Amino acid sequence: MVMPSGVTPAPAAIPPRKQPDDTTAPDTDVPRIVPRRNTGRRLTAALALLLFVMVLNSVVRNDAFQWNVVGRYFTTAAVLDGLLLSLWLTAVVMVLGFLIGTVLAVMRLSANPVLRTLSWGYIWIFRSTPLLVQLLFWFNIGALYPTLGLGVPFGPQFVTVQTVNLLGPTLTAVIGLTLHESAYAAEVVRGGILSVDSGQTEAAQALGLSRRRTLRRIVVPQAMRSIVPTAGNMLIGTLKGTSIVSVLAVHDLLYSVQLIYNQTYQIIPLLMVATLWYIAVTTALSIAQFYVERHYARGNSRALPPTPLQRVHGNLTALRLWLRRATAADARPVIGGDR
Numbered sequence: 001m002v003m004p005s006g007v008t009p010a011p012a013a014i015p016p017r018k019q020p021d022d023t024t025a026p027d028t029d030v031p032r033i034v035p036r037r038n039t040g041r042r043l044t045a046a047l048a049l050l051l052f053v054m055v056l057n058s059v060v061r062n063d064a065f066q067w068n069v070v071g072r073y074f075t076t077a078a079v080l081d082g083l084l085l086s087l088w089l090t091a092v093v094m095v096l097g098f099l100i101g102t103v104l105a106v107m108r109l110s111a112n113p114v115l116r117t118l119s120w121g122y123i124w125i126f127r128s129t130p131l132l133v134q135l136l137f138w139f140n141i142g143a144l145y146p147t148l149g150l151g152v153p154f155g156p157q158f159v160t161v162q163t164v165n166l167l168g169p170t171l172t173a174v175i176g177l178t179l180h181e182s183a184y185a186a187e188v189v190r191g192g193i194l195s196v197d198s199g200q201t202e203a204a205q206a207l208g209l210s211r212r213r214t215l216r217r218i219v220v221p222q223a224m225r226s227i228v229p230t231a232g233n234m235l236i237g238t239l240k241g242t243s244i245v246s247v248l249a250v251h252d253l254l255y256s257v258q259l260i261y262n263q264t265y266q267i268i269p270l271l272m273v274a275t276l277w278y279i280a281v282t283t284a285l286s287i288a289q290f291y292v293e294r295h296y297a298r299g300n301s302r303a304l305p306p307t308p309l310q311r312v313h314g315n316l317t318a319l320r321l322w323l324r325r326a327t328a329a330d331a332r333p334v335i336g337g338d339r
Contacts (some may be wrong), residue, residue, distance in 0.1 A: 101185025
């Protein structure tokens, strides 16, 4: 049949596709995704947990530790007085050490070559000498300088005092520990200042801020993110390092414990008393360090690190959801036969 010009033939009708005659019900059972089982990791964790339980059991059930004696002397007046003196020494040394260390760090970064050299020499000397040697040196400073005076340089002295009467054991410990810690604090502060991008200082100078204000308002707050973790380690190290002043007969925690076991001859339980107090105070300082780090991390990350309570709450929530899913999966009926 010939179609007139300009008329398009209609397309042929497409027959409908025959649907398969399948009377089988669709399988609605969705397979569960099972995570990979890491047998080696679980076995290692089980062995580590077993070893920890064995060690803990050997400590708790060992009669040689005399836990009844530990409990008896744990809160005695002599031990608590020694603990307070150790805490006081730690606080004074850390405050004075970081004050002097900050000045030394600024001198080390100064453009003045004299200040840089003096700061470097101070840090070099006190970091190169063992702490015990420094304490013994300051304790015997009277052999080198029997008297100390105040007057005109290279001239007459108006006030003089005997060194032996001026420097007692406690003051000697404060001076020795402070001078030693300030050398390390100077490097900690200097490293924190250098960790701040130089663009921050250039931007402050472009805004017309003074060098002192730039250091105080811009550089130091950002440097604290690098300073706080190391300073926390120094604080804990200083707390434990105060035990070395017992060689100067300073009545710190360790020396107080030594005085007791020299009379009772119960060495192990009294040493455990000192150990438990050091562990307790160190734990408290570690928790405080975490919150200080979290405070200075506010401008560095959008989400702050979770606190220990938030971590426990998150773990409990995850465990509750996992138990709920496991219960729902076990109660779900299987359609299409058992596979």
